[in-house]
Amino acid sequence: MYGRAQDDTQESKPERQVFEELTEEKKEALLGNLYNIYNAKIAAREAKLAQAISVLQANSSSGASALSFFYDCYEKVKYLDQGKDRSDFSDWKEKNHDKYNTTEFKTGLQWNMRWLILELRSTGFTEDSDTSAFKSEVEAFMKNYVSNLKVFKGDYKGVTDGTLRSLVWDLYDIRSNKNFNFPKRITDYSSWYKTHRIQPAIEEQNLNNLEKYWDEYMAMAQLSMRAELDVADTKDLEETKLKQFLNETKPNWLMQKAMQTYTLGYHEKSVRDSFAILQQYPEHPDYEKWLERLLKILDPAFSPKIEEQRGRRN
Numbered sequence: 001m002y003g004r005a006q007d008d009t010q011e012s013k014p015e016r017q018v019f020e021e022l023t024e025e026k027k028e029a030l031l032g033n034l035y036n037i038y039n040a041k042i043a044a045r046e047a048k049l050a051q052a053i054s055v056l057q058a059n060s061s062s063g064a065s066a067l068s069f070f071y072d073c074y075e076k077v078k079y080l081d082q083g084k085d086r087s088d089f090s091d092w093k094e095k096n097h098d099k100y101n102t103t104e105f106k107t108g109l110q111w112n113m114r115w116l117i118l119e120l121r122s123t124g125f126t127e128d129s130d131t132s133a134f135k136s137e138v139e140a141f142m143k144n145y146v147s148n149l150k151v152f153k154g155d156y157k158g159v160t161d162g163t164l165r166s167l168v169w170d171l172y173d174i175r176s177n178k179n180f181n182f183p184k185r186i187t188d189y190s191s192w193y194k195t196h197r198i199q200p201a202i203e204e205q206n207l208n209n210l211e212k213y214w215d216e217y218m219a220m221a222q223l224s225m226r227a228e229l230d231v232a233d234t235k236d237l238e239e240t241k242l243k244q245f246l247n248e249t250k251p252n253w254l255m256q257k258a259m260q261t262y263t264l265g266y267h268e269k270s271v272r273d274s275f276a277i278l279q280q281y282p283e284h285p286d287y288e289k290w291l292e293r294l295l296k297i298l299d300p301a302f303s304p305k306i307e308e309q310r311g312r313r314n
Contacts, residue, residue: 045174046124052172053120060113063106070100070109073167081170107151108158115141115159115186116168122182123174131180135196139216145186146220149227160185187224193217198260205264214257218250251281255290262297271297 059069071093079089099105118138125131145159152159162184168174176182183191197213225245255277262270274294281287295302 048172048174049120049123052168052174053117056113056117056120056168060110060117063103063110066109066113067100067106069113070164070167073164073171077167077170104152105158108156108160109164111145111159111186112161112164116165119165119176119182119184120174122180123177125177125180127179138192142186142189142192142220143216146223146227149224150230156187160187189217189220189224202260202263207261207264207266207269210260210264211257214253218253221245222250247281248284251277251284252286255286259293267297 055069059065075086075089075093078084079086079092118134118141121134122131125134165184169176181191181195193213193216198210198217201207201209201213222245225242229242255274258270258273258277261273271294274290278287278290278294284290292302292304
């Protein structure tokens, strides 16, 4: 009875009045103006992108030109745009030149600039864009980078330092494409593969892609680890870090992959792979957590609190 009265009250609410109609003629005139403004904005953004990409391409051809570009950007954004004197920049450059004028740093800058070109291109994608070829290009770049890691001899500053990226962003007033989620650094394989490859494979229930991209990511991470350890200060440090990676980090990723296989619906394979990981890594820090997770899958009634009592009964 009460509910019915409430429904009647809601139905009796008057419609919102319109005091001034937007005529079709006025709407068309406004739309014309809005589309002109929108198209001009898009054209201006594309022109800035094209200019930035062109400059990066031209200056990434050699280490010397890459470093010169870095200095030009730094002077413009950090000094001239801030109203500071050129002599202040000259003093800064003289003080820091030995740090930046190395083969490793300049080579890293070249890689960073080529990576920036890919990121700039990604800002033009919309939700409807076909990005499959671009994603393959990004992965080819990542793999090429990993295979050339030894040229840095342990000095990754030109690649991992975010200074150049922020300078270019400020210089050309460009914003990243948050919808596409392009990683800021070449070294961030995790963000790329999880966002653009592994998660889509889960959503599409594609087991082949899930395994392929997990295996690619783990292989790249292992190559990166080995390249870093090649220049380790001590043999003990090298052995400790590699042991930690192989016995803790990688097994944890393998178990994540096995659990995601279950999510895809391949239950028998997931349980079989999970059990194999448990057998291979009995000393892993997360072993008990893995064991409880697998028990919960096989026996939904499982509870860690009652297993001790169950063990006594058996």
